[in-house]
Amino acid sequence: MRKLKKDQKSFEKMIEEHRREEKKLPWNVDTISKEGFSKSVLNITKEETEEEKVEKHKTFVEKYAKEIKHFGMMQRWDDSQKYLSDNPHLVCEETANCLVVICIDLEIDEKHALMEQVAHQAIVMQFILDLARSLKVDPRGSFRQFFSKIKTADKPYRDAFDHELELLKERIRTCAQVRMENAMKELEEEEKQKRLGPGGLDPVEVYKSLPKEMQKSFDEKNIQLLHDVIDKLDPEEGKYHLMRCIDSGLWVPDSGEGDDEEEND
16 A cells, blocks of 8 residues: 555656646647646546555555556557557546556566557557646547547657656656665665564664774684774773673673674675
8 A cells, every 4th residue: 555655646647747747838729628637527526545546556556457557568550549549448547646656666677668659558558638628528428539639649649648758758767766765775774683682673773883803803703803803992882892892792701603694704
């Protein structure tokens, strides 16, 4: 559920940026209203809460995941139009959302060509929804108009489509990179928590903070060298380092040995 909420918010942020950008583009083609794309076409009686949106998306994706993925892999306009004609329930925001999430997963898996293909279909769905908004009609009844237009489109319309596709792909790459970085940070934090010593300190961090001679004593498992180094230090400094070694589990006084795994690090 946490991942789904993150994906939902990431997608909505990308779509919001997409709509801000599209207002700058030449959308004054024949079938598009001059009122623009900001006005909703649906007869919504109340605003959905975040929880309701997430639950609605989750339920829809669980039910139609296979069909959405199939649509995402289509390459020909005619095939896409026929598939939506056979599955008009897919013409909705949830499908567009799911396609973007699929794109992010593909980019993380380094399946770049597949990501670009699915991103194309995500923009197809978004253009269908935007056209429906401009015409104030149900998108399930207007997607054929999009395909008729795109197949015979003039240059400004095709340029607008290609521009939005490139913007989406760039946002997907950025989002995938952020997610991978966050995953690495979470993994590093989990590993750190696992190796914390009895006093709550990280043995790796403690080892790196030790004087070079103390590090050497752990590397060589030389207890006498460790005592000699501590004796040479200021008493307070020696006590400070010794207690940190014990609290991190780097040194267990009763055993007389350091932690093998962390010594090697």
